[in-house]
Amino acid sequence: MMVSVPWRRKEVIGDATLYLGDCATIMPAVEWGGGAALVSDPPYGIAFVLGGNNKSGIGKGKYATAFAGKAIAGDDAPFDPAPWLQPGRAAILWGANHYASRLPDGSRWLVWDKRAASHHTNDFADCELAWTNLGGVARVFRHHWDGMMRASEQGQPRVHPTQKPVALMMWCIGFTADGARIFDPFMGSGTTGVAAVQLGRAFTGIELDAGYFDVACRRIEEACRQPDLLGALPRPPAASQADMFGGADE
Numbered sequence: 001m002m003v004s005v006p007w008r009r010k011e012v013i014g015d016a017t018l019y020l021g022d023c024a025t026i027m028p029a030v031e032w033g034g035g036a037a038l039v040s041d042p043p044y045g046i047a048f049v050l051g052g053n054n055k056s057g058i059g060k061g062k063y064a065t066a067f068a069g070k071a072i073a074g075d076d077a078p079f080d081p082a083p084w085l086q087p088g089r090a091a092i093l094w095g096a097n098h099y100a101s102r103l104p105d106g107s108r109w110l111v112w113d114k115r116a117a118s119h120h121t122n123d124f125a126d127c128e129l130a131w132t133n134l135g136g137v138a139r140v141f142r143h144h145w146d147g148m149m150r151a152s153e154q155g156q157p158r159v160h161p162t163q164k165p166v167a168l169m170m171w172c173i174g175f176t177a178d179g180a181r182i183f184d185p186f187m188g189s190g191t192t193g194v195a196a197v198q199l200g201r202a203f204t205g206i207e208l209d210a211g212y213f214d215v216a217c218r219r220i221e222e223a224c225r226q227p228d229l230l231g232a233l234p235r236p237p238a239a240s241q242a243d244m245f246g247g248a249d250e
Helices: 023-029 046-050 166-173 191-198 210-225
Strands: 009-013 016-020 037-040 091-094 110-113 127-132 139-142 182-184 203-207
Touching (some): 166 191
Parallel strands (some): 037 091, 037 182, 110 139, 182 203
Antiparallel strands (some): 091 127
């Protein structure tokens, strides 16, 4: 007798377990294990604010990707972080300035300075912000990522419209407890999973879109076959479980 499951597909790649389907229905059916850390960049309702579909504008002409013009699933409504915040679970959520009124107070915000030393600016934000429930002070990661001008992953096409650098997500994971499984319910093209693999962490990811899911599987599988190519990048010391939810400003 076949047992019904809430996902359309499941892939196990090394220590990474990937689910295709709706994270709201998959999450209650998955055993995360103690100490899992949420590290994610969820859709936060830009299409809702704009009154239409926020679509990827990735590339034009010869620079266009297969996903250019594709609507972002889940971006047509304000993001509610409440279901993803659980007592005792470390959480890092990007784009949180767009839904900060629905989050608890937090002292350790993470800032990604996308311009770094460049004085160039445009209509896009100079930085991006992540809320965390971790103790300690706010921190900044300076990593140039502006179109084709990048400090890393040069020549690699960006697939997802909100895709982050692997180096940034490695930095984020470094704030979580050493050895904690990394959980991303809005996996997209799998950058958080690639970062987790590069750091030797177990990873669980969920993605609703089949196209992005296939990309994530491929990227994570490639990362499993490679050495830690980004291991020399600066990362914060791993947090202990004891100090993860406390700590005074310095």
